[in-house]
Amino acid sequence: MNAIYKTEKHSRMEVKLTDIEEKLQKDKSWQQFKKNIEDYSNSKVNQLAEDENFWKIVRSAYVLDNGVLNINHGSINTMPKIVNEALLAYSNLCNQLPGYWFFEGFNQEKEKLRSRLANLVGADTEEVSIQRNTSTAMETIIFGLPLNVGDEVVLSNQDYPTLVYAWKQREKYDGIKLHWIDIPMPTENPELLIKAYTEKLNSKTKVLQIMQMFNWNGQLIPIEKISRKLEGSGIELVVDGAHLPAHLPVNVSTDGSQYWGASLHKWLSAPVGTGMMTIKKELISKVRPMMGAADPESNDIRKFETFGIYNMPLELATLTALDFLELIGLERKAARLHYLKNYCLEKLSDIPGVSTHSPMSKEFSGALGLFSLKTISPQQLQQTLFKEYNIYTVGFEYAGISGVRISPNIYHSINEMDYFIDSVLKISKTIT
Numbered sequence: 001m002n003a004i005y006k007t008e009k010h011s012r013m014e015v016k017l018t019d020i021e022e023k024l025q026k027d028k029s030w031q032q033f034k035k036n037i038e039d040y041s042n043s044k045v046n047q048l049a050e051d052e053n054f055w056k057i058v059r060s061a062y063v064l065d066n067g068v069l070n071i072n073h074g075s076i077n078t079m080p081k082i083v084n085e086a087l088l089a090y091s092n093l094c095n096q097l098p099g100y101w102f103f104e105g106f107n108q109e110k111e112k113l114r115s116r117l118a119n120l121v122g123a124d125t126e127e128v129s130i131q132r133n134t135s136t137a138m139e140t141i142i143f144g145l146p147l148n149v150g151d152e153v154v155l156s157n158q159d160y161p162t163l164v165y166a167w168k169q170r171e172k173y174d175g176i177k178l179h180w181i182d183i184p185m186p187t188e189n190p191e192l193l194i195k196a197y198t199e200k201l202n203s204k205t206k207v208l209q210i211m212q213m214f215n216w217n218g219q220l221i222p223i224e225k226i227s228r229k230l231e232g233s234g235i236e237l238v239v240d241g242a243h244l245p246a247h248l249p250v251n252v253s254t255d256g257s258q259y260w261g262a263s264l265h266k267w268l269s270a271p272v273g274t275g276m277m278t279i280k281k282e283l284i285s286k287v288r289p290m291m292g293a294a295d296p297e298s299n300d301i302r303k304f305e306t307f308g309i310y311n312m313p314l315e316l317a318t319l320t321a322l323d324f325l326e327l328i329g330l331e332r333k334a335a336r337l338h339y340l341k342n343y344c345l346e347k348l349s350d351i352p353g354v355s356t357h358s359p360m361s362k363e364f365s366g367a368l369g370l371f372s373l374k375t376i377s378p379q380q381l382q383q384t385l386f387k388e389y390n391i392y393t394v395g396f397e398y399a400g401i402s403g404v405r406i407s408p409n410i411y412h413s414i415n416e417m418d419y420f421i422d423s424v425l426k427i428s429k430t431i432t
Ligand SMILES: Cc1ncc(COP(=O)(O)O)c(C=O)c1O
Pocket: 074, 075, 133, 134, 135, 136, 160, 162, 211, 213, 214, 215, 240, 242, 243, 263, 275
């Protein structure tokens, strides 16, 4: 028996990683899928957005629960088959020698991921930290910013709850002052948004927090325009970009986001529990790591990643999710998502009693849409859609925003959207 161990060469361990990648890539059905997608490489983005044949091919890359029409991808996306397979393969490999893979074998892959994520969001590689979700990313920033008693932060009543909790804790324990604003949504008027975000700023304001896209109704905020108003003021811009990666183009080096966080299990369709954070290089040293780091004042972004042992195969499969995105193409994906959302909202708005609450233009929206139906609460409507029509959405009432949110994905067909619209029509008839 011992002889077996003696003949195993250490270098074989690295080969196993490449083996997984090769096996995934060489899989016949994946090769065929790639070829089918590549056949459309000369198609125009806008035409492709409405080409059901192309998106039917895309759908073949997923294993779906065909009994339920899932139009809530704003919370979490379904991984394409190849991403799930990668996750299982890396987990199996890791399970054979966990300590080795965690502490040594996967390290290079982590740096590869950092650099590819940097590329995705227009950051420098040394500004990217790999996190678990938007909440850990944003709370690392919120709890890490050196703010003193009396320093002021401007944020909105409609901001995401986990971030609101974190700021309220800083108010309670550190004596900072929070200025709450209301964002006039939906709107396609940048001036209204700029005014809402800037009118409460004063000489004590140290931070302005902005949701780049509101989860409630998909309202996009022109952060670049707002950031220009902050120039020279000393006010720092903290941006929640939860919904942006692999949904819409992001460029943190030009849009003014000094601190930015996002989830990768949303539109990148990476495994659940993946996220990222970027901080401008010159600001890293002053941000305190939320988890203890050897040198908390270091300007190395890796100081924010001292989580202890965690599920590293998630990060490796994120590389496969990036490959998948590159094959489909971000521009094409963004156009299809926007088309599906607008298709639904336009048709829904023809139904008596339905109101829609989302922007429609590409400048101010993407895949997320919000609507409501007179005389039925959003929660009731969500339940009825789920229980009676097998349609999964999310209904809520929060900070003055109320409705059922839809967020289709690239594998949906127009037929499915019609089924959903028709279901709302039927519900509307039963309650009026
Ligand atoms: C705007 C926004 N911010 C933050 C979050 C939190 O993301 P996560 O649950 O991945 O931490 C979400 C989640 O839906 C969100 O929509």
